[in-house]
Amino acid sequence: MQYPFWELTTYGGGFFIALIAVVHVYVAHFAVGGGLFLPLFESMAYKRDSEPLLAYVKSHTRFFLLLTMVFGGMTGVGIWYTISVLAPQATSTLIHTFVFGWATEWVCFLVEIVALLIYYYRFGKMSRASHLVVGWIYFVAAWLSLFLINGIIGFMLTPGGWLEGGGFWAAFFNPSFWPSLFFRTFMAFMIAGLFGFLTAHRIEDREARETVFRSCALWVSVSIVLAMLSGWWYCSVFPPEAAHRLALRAARITDFYRLIPIFAAGLFVLGAVMMVRLPRGARIALSLILFMLGFGFIGSFEFLREAGRKPYVIHGYMYSNQILPSEVEALDRDGLLATAKWVRPNLLQDGHRVEAGQKLFQLQCSGCHSIGGPMNDIMPLTEKYPVIGMDAKLSGMGTLSPMMPPFVGTPDERMALAEYIVNELHGGKPGNRVFEDVDLPVDIPPFNADTDEYVLLAWNNLGMHCISDSYSEWVLLPPANDIYAQLIRRGDTPQVITQGVTLHYHVQEGFERPAERCLFWKHVKSIFGAQPPDNVGLCGNGLAGEMHLQKEMKSFEASLIPVEPYPEGGGFNPFPIFTVEARDAETGRVLAVTKTVAPTSTEMGCKNCHGGPWAVDDLAGISQPTGRDVLKSHDRLSNTELVKAAQSGKPMLCQSCHPDPVLGAEGQPELLNLPAAIHGFHANFLSGRESEACAYCHPNRPDGPTKCLRGLHASANIGCVRCHGTLEDHALSLLKHEKEKGKPGADRLMLHLKPRMADSVNAINPRLPWMQEPDCRTCHVDPDETPDAFEASAFNVWTADGGQLYRNSPDRTGSMMCIACHNSPHANYPAVNKYGADRDNIGPLQYQGNNRSIGADDNCGVCHFGPVTWDAHHRGRVVPGGGAGEQ
Secondary structure, three states: OOOOOOOOHHHOOOHHHHHHHHHHHHHHHHHHHHHHHHHHHHHHHHHHOOHHHHHHHHHHHHHHHHHHHHHHHHHHHHHHHHHHHHOHHHHHHHHHHOHHHHHHHHHHHHHHHHHHHHHHHOOOOOOHHHHHHHHHHHHHHHHHHHHHHHHHHHHHHOOHHHHHOOOHHHHHOOOOHHHHHHHHHHHHHHHHHHHHHHHHOOOOOHHHHHHHHHHHHHHHHHHHHHHHHHHHHHHHOOOHHHHHHHHHOOHHHHHHHHHHHHHHHHHHHHHHHOOOOOOHHHHHHHHHHHHHHHHHHHHHHHHHHHHHHOOEEEOOOEEOOOOOHHHHHHHHHHOOOOOOOOOOOOOOOOOOHHHHHHHHHHHHOOOOOEOOOOOOEHHHHHOOOOHHHHHHHHHOEOOOEOOOOOOOOOHHHHHHHHHHHHHHHOOOOOOOOOOOOOOOOOOOOOOOOOOOOEEEEEEEOOOOEEOOOOOOOEEOOOOOEEEEEEEEEOEOOOEEEOOOEEEEEEEOOOOOOHHHOOOHHHHHHHHHOOOOOOOOOOOOOOOEEEOEEEHHHOEEEEEEEOOOOOOOOOOOOOOOEEEEEEEEOOOOOEEEEEEEEOOEEOOOOOHHHHOOOEEEOOOEEEOHHHHHHHHHHHHHHHOOOHHHHHHOOOOEEHHHOOOEOOOOEOOOOOOOOHHHHHHHHHHOOOOOOOOHHHHOOOOOOOOOOOOOOOOHHHHOOOOOHHHHOOHHHHHHHHHHHHHHOOOOHHHHHHOOOOOOOOOOHHHOOOOOOOOOOEOHHHOOOOOOOOOOOOOOOOOOOEOOOHHHOHHHOEOOOOOOEHHHHHOOOOOOOOOOEOOEOOOOOHHHHHHHOOOOOOOOOOOHHHOEOOOOOOOOOOOOOOOOOOOOEEO
């Protein structure tokens, strides 16, 4: 950051560079091609002894001189001025690298000026042979100017060996030098023909006029074919990463890709049509059309050439914001503002965050983006983001978006820039509403330890079932909660009862009819291919019904219950309570009753980056604008047509393409499984963070309405990272599994992810999501010891398969489920709930009067009648004998 530069806000983003450069390039190519046009047509006039044709050449020379020397010279100076104030660091590099080249080019330009002036002012005043020699001198000097400038321009895209320490010649004769030289030479000839059309209509002699039109038509038609062929050669020498960027064909690049062959075809066809005798007026109209097609052709090419350089201004050496990749590490450590010599020091330290954000925008954004202007307007590109989403977007620049350089600077500088864009440029966006905890009443079912014969334990198998309720757009997870229960007959040797009983469940009042408050049943046929009745889930279970025996787990289960967190009368409650009853199968007598929450939340944070409001009470739910923007992003990045499908009433199930073990979805096997794709993608935008990165998407904001991590680990301040790893590590474990299966998409997402909880990517163990999770016994090695709350970490040690998951694991006896006594993952007893401190602790409160795990604090009497002198439930302890049985 040695040089200050000119920020033009509305007309920033290289607008003036692009405008002046394209006009100048068009005229400059005419200066080269026209240099051949003049002596050839003069020779033709002499051979045909045609005075009208000779008069045309002289008249065309005057037009040529005024346009190329006067106007072209002005635009050339304009380019130097604009690049020096808008891209000073890059301009300095070009000057210092090509001093000899610039000096030589200026000599050639001086020869051009002198030769052209002599050629025009001595027209008819010197011998024909001498005059033609002057014309040829001009052409040679003009073409040598192209030769020299071509090397410098090509260097910016393909610096080649110069990057490895090569000098002037390595930079000049770079890999694209020769194909670019041929391409530009043929393009110059074509443009000379186009300008010939413009002036030919003034020839009064019909035959001379026809000669010029036909000759120019031949020039244009042949030249455009040769230009396209050499253009193909030119593209073949692009650096692989530049070719990849252009192959993405995103945003405006797609338009220019489509336009180039259209312009070329138009030039060839209409150029050939000019060979036919046409009315003078038609020729004039076609000449103007061909002139505009030529301008569009060269302008589109120059845009794609510039796009191929992105995110660099000099490929591989200098980013488009004038920062060198070699400087990034130091600038990230020390801060960008501290290195800019023209920025007031200590802006952030002194609290001047707005000014700091403005300077950071000038340094990192204004080189490419305008503010409300016609060139790369930053406003529509950032309109949807709140501050945390803008910060995430900046964090991910230069990773999965190859057109953008990375953000350079400290995290605090990045946040200052995000605040400036959102709060200053857009006038601010409201943050997430802070949820005030409520204490909803919970009726604890009665239990008499002296007389009751049974204990009924119920639980949800997930600590939180997240629902993506963007049903009109796409679905990630439908409403589908699972309730489990075990019935234990108390005694000296308690028994798990699975025969001769029936278990029933029903949801609390106000949650029985979710179809009245959500669109799932309206779109379920399109998404899942089935049409269950309203308020009935995909497995046929409703909000009340009979549970089914799960023999392997010795438990009863009601699966895929379609409960939603929206009670009648409005509001949001992600913890509806289910009542479970056990009855004698023959008599119908109630044996035991208990209650449990079925945690289910739609507080998924897509809006944090995709815009739109929360759908319900400004607290939760994916609104239609948010869901639609997710599809737009997917379409843009993956060349899909999901928006079109949603608009036609066909929302998409994500797992219809991406495999996913949680739904048993095979999808398209060559694609990344859904958790790997989602976490791998978003990790590139949320790196460098701790557990807060998880809360950006999952319903776990400390000030949010759900707080899904609410169990004992949360109370001990053990967040997501200690089990699952930072988001980078978590994503790498998923992506490594997919990479080992040969899926190419994994490498792209892994490229910029650096592990933080392992020494290297190789040290991270791959895992299959949902089936391989952190193992409790990694920290809880000895049941008699409490793991170190500050040091213990379960990351990188995964269960072997789904059967070893905590939620599927039985105790030592093989009869009692661990989860029955300890409660759901993320909500292990004692859990603290935002909707009532003990809303998650109904079981232990019912049976032992405290919120600890069932049987804790010497409460073995919950199930055991006699004294218990050993622990038959936990692995790792010596067990003399005994334990729970089964009937």
